[in-house]
Amino acid sequence: MPVISARNELVTWSVLPAKEVAALAAAGLQTAAQVLDHLPKRYEDRRRFDAFPNQPTASAVCLRGMVIDSSKRHFGRGGGFYEAVVLDGTGGVFGSGKITCRWFNMPFIHKLVATGQQVVLYGKVKDSNGRLIIDHPEFEVLREDENEAESIHLERIVPIYRNIAGIAQRRLREIMHLLLSQCDPDTLGVAFQVDSALPRAGALKTAHFPESIELAQAARRRFALEEFFGIQLNVAWRRSRHQEQTGRILGKRTALLTAFYQSLPFDLTGAQKRSIREIVADMRTPRPMNRLLQGDVGSGKTFVAMAAMLLAIDSGCQAALMAPTQILAEQHYLTFRRWLEPLGVRISLRTANRDENSHLELDGPAQMIIGTHALLYDDALFGDLGLVVIDEQHKFGVAQRASLIRRGVVPDVLVMTATPIPRTLTMTIYGDLDVSLLDEKPPGRGKIVTGVRVGPKQSDVTTFVKEQLSVGRQAYLVYPLVEESENLKAESATEAFEKWKKRLPIYEVGLIHGKLRPEEKEQVMRRFRDGEINALVSTTVIEVGLDVPNATVMILHHAERFGLAQLHQLRGRIGRGGHKGYCVLLTDGKNPEAMEKLKVLEDSADGFEIAEADLRLRGPGDVLGTLQSGLSDLRFTDFLADTALLREARALADRILTEDPHLDGPHQTLLSLIHEDSPMAALSVTS
Numbered sequence: 001m002p003v004i005s006a007r008n009e010l011v012t013w014s015v016l017p018a019k020e021v022a023a024l025a026a027a028g029l030q031t032a033a034q035v036l037d038h039l040p041k042r043y044e045d046r047r048r049f050d051a052f053p054n055q056p057t058a059s060a061v062c063l064r065g066m067v068i069d070s071s072k073r074h075f076g077r078g079g080g081f082y083e084a085v086v087l088d089g090t091g092g093v094f095g096s097g098k099i100t101c102r103w104f105n106m107p108f109i110h111k112l113v114a115t116g117q118q119v120v121l122y123g124k125v126k127d128s129n130g131r132l133i134i135d136h137p138e139f140e141v142l143r144e145d146e147n148e149a150e151s152i153h154l155e156r157i158v159p160i161y162r163n164i165a166g167i168a169q170r171r172l173r174e175i176m177h178l179l180l181s182q183c184d185p186d187t188l189g190v191a192f193q194v195d196s197a198l199p200r201a202g203a204l205k206t207a208h209f210p211e212s213i214e215l216a217q218a219a220r221r222r223f224a225l226e227e228f229f230g231i232q233l234n235v236a237w238r239r240s241r242h243q244e245q246t247g248r249i250l251g252k253r254t255a256l257l258t259a260f261y262q263s264l265p266f267d268l269t270g271a272q273k274r275s276i277r278e279i280v281a282d283m284r285t286p287r288p289m290n291r292l293l294q295g296d297v298g299s300g301k302t303f304v305a306m307a308a309m310l311l312a313i314d315s316g317c318q319a320a321l322m323a324p325t326q327i328l329a330e331q332h333y334l335t336f337r338r339w340l341e342p343l344g345v346r347i348s349l350r351t352a353n354r355d356e357n358s359h360l361e362l363d364g365p366a367q368m369i370i371g372t373h374a375l376l377y378d379d380a381l382f383g384d385l386g387l388v389v390i391d392e393q394h395k396f397g398v399a400q401r402a403s404l405i406r407r408g409v410v411p412d413v414l415v416m417t418a419t420p421i422p423r424t425l426t427m428t429i430y431g432d433l434d435v436s437l438l439d440e441k442p443p444g445r446g447k448i449v450t451g452v453r454v455g456p457k458q459s460d461v462t463t464f465v466k467e468q469l470s471v472g473r474q475a476y477l478v479y480p481l482v483e484e485s486e487n488l489k490a491e492s493a494t495e496a497f498e499k500w501k502k503r504l505p506i507y508e509v510g511l512i513h514g515k516l517r518p519e520e521k522e523q524v525m526r527r528f529r530d531g532e533i534n535a536l537v538s539t540t541v542i543e544v545g546l547d548v549p550n551a552t553v554m555i556l557h558h559a560e561r562f563g564l565a566q567l568h569q570l571r572g573r574i575g576r577g578g579h580k581g582y583c584v585l586l587t588d589g590k591n592p593e594a595m596e597k598l599k600v601l602e603d604s605a606d607g608f609e610i611a612e613a614d615l616r617l618r619g620p621g622d623v624l625g626t627l628q629s630g631l632s633d634l635r636f637t638d639f640l641a642d643t644a645l646l647r648e649a650r651a652l653a654d655r656i657l658t659e660d661p662h663l664d665g666p667h668q669t670l671l672s673l674i675h676e677d678s679p680m681a682a683l684s685v686t687s
Contacts, residue, residue, distance in 0.1 A: 046158050083102050100132065121138070159176070203219045207219035221645065229652050232650045235650075264339075283312070294417055294437055295438030305414065312386045312412070319387040321389040353519065419565065427647075428646065462504075464584070475552075512539075543569040552577075552581045553584075563614070564618070
């Protein structure tokens with residue numbers, strides 16, 4: 001066979017039909033090298049298949065069988081599904097096991113799956129009215145003329161790819177096999193060979209058609225290192241460029257910080273003191289600070305931010321704090337006024353609806369400005385901005401963060417997040433930042449008791465809530481849906497609101513959800529914070545920023561429908577005063593995976609421990625989806641839990657930039673990997 005260059009455009013080839021070339025091009029795959037970089041998402045060991053189960057399965061299974069019955073079914077207004085009954089066919093001897101496969105609103109499936117065909121299925125088995133069902137399984141129809149001894153589809157470890165519209169899974173596998181046999185290995189390389197022990201061309205062959213699962217995993221790990229090297233090179237490049245900037249030296253004067261310490265009726269935690277020392281060290285260098293303050297809910301980030309801002313204004317410049325919501329900005333403003341006005345600090349609040357100054361404003365311009373994104377639209381607000389603090393920074397877009405930073409002249413930047421992130425993900429997401437970690441809770445916080453309750457009586461739940469309200473406490477009653485849904489069997493917040501008003505007739509019950517207008521949400525939150533509302537029926541809109549020390553009860557209905565990190569954030573809304581808190585997780589108990597998740601929350605109050613469990617239970621891909629959409633392009637999220645691999649990628653990147661800081665020497669080809677629209681660039685504070 002002729003050897004061709006993998007860098008050639010597919011459209012110039014005669015080895016593939018024009019319609020397949022067009023389908024690959026539509027998926028962004030223009031060359032053979034790009035097609036071969038479309039690596040398998042998983043593998044099926046078709047040397048042996050799973051036995052047909054006789055009960056639901058916790059994970060997906062791979063089955064081989066024969067379709068013995070198929071039919072179209074209809075329901076509702078135009079809705080329907082296609083159903084196929086598959087009989088166990090392992091080993092060529094049909095057994096008694098049966099699985100019913102269903103595809104909803106996919107009428108074309110009947111053209112692909114028919115009675116009499118042998119199929120391979122992949123999916124999770126569930127129980128539906130006594131029948132074992134797989135909904136929307138991945139499937140492949142086996143050909144009758146298949147020569148199993150020579151086939152790339154059977155009797156071997158078979159690659160399964162992410163779908164490409166217009167090309168069936170079986171045909172895609174054949175294309176990969178064809179390209180690997182015809183491409184010149186020397187044209188399959190990239191700008192930098194990350195692993196000399198496993199050259200790229202050989203790794204591609206192993207990744208697509210491995211002889212063992214272990215070899216496949218080793219090849220995937222090698223390509224994960226390649227991808228993570230590109231990410232870490234971008235991170236290290238931005239970090240090195242940032243360090244070349246010259247800012248101002250702040251933090252030499254500490255009179256206000258000392259007075260602040262002396263005014264506190266309590267001592268800061270060791271983690272808070274450590275973080276402040278790290279911030280002071282940053283501010284005293286000419287390199288502008290670029291630091292992340294990461295702390296669990298209730299860990300005292302606000303007091304660390306106060307300390308940093310006092311250092312800035314003691315150096316003669318302004319400090320600004322931007323929060324994602326008006327209610328959170330107002331809470332910060334009130335907290336800052338309480339602690340800092342006695343020190344003579346002039347504080348201003350700017351939101352879309354409020355423009356307020358402390359009474360010390362008459363003595364001069366504001367030294368601290370606290371607000372929402374409204375800070376971005378007041379040109380006269382800043383005179384000499386030296387420190388920018390961004391709270392819950394992931395709630396803001398790149399342009400919004402950069403816009404506030406540009407209000408100053410190379411200001412120091414401190415970003416804060418209350419979302420605990422596993423160590424490996426922090427290395428990836430915030431790799432260009434210095435990180436301060438608040439891993440202690442301040443004293444005086446109320447203990448929170450968390451309990452899972454399976455199918456409790458509503459009367460018992462109501463009695464418990466009444467008992468807490470009767471002693472002057474407040475309660476959150478949280479639901480996963482805003483309104484009733486035909487597809488989900490879960491009570492909504494709007495439905496529950498009417499019921500709770502009847503259950504709690506002598507108390508004020510409020511309702512808040514994401515579909516309310518911003519001013520309506522702010523009004524409800526303010527009334528709850530001020531104690532005018534006793535019980536607040538809500539969705540997850542309250543998970544960040546609402547600080548009501550008197551709220552001690554959190555009832556989470558249909559708790560299995562919430563993510564683990566989200567449940568922990570919601571729980572963080574209670575126990576913020578000195579009173580004992582109660583977080584009750586209500587569930588039907590039908591899902592074993594959900595019960596394992598809820599058990600983690602019941603057993604631990606440590607946000608970082610919970611984040612690690614979330615990573616283990618859901619996998620990095622799903623966890624990242626809740627953290628940053630900018631990471632959705634990553635192909636090897638399953639390796640994000642591999643600390644050694646991430647460190648190896650970062651060490652490679654650091655070594656390259658140490659040898660060739662501007663990539664204008666022997667590593668000039670690596671400039672092709674530096675791009676502003678990388679997943680990481682969207683997350684960079686200094687973008």
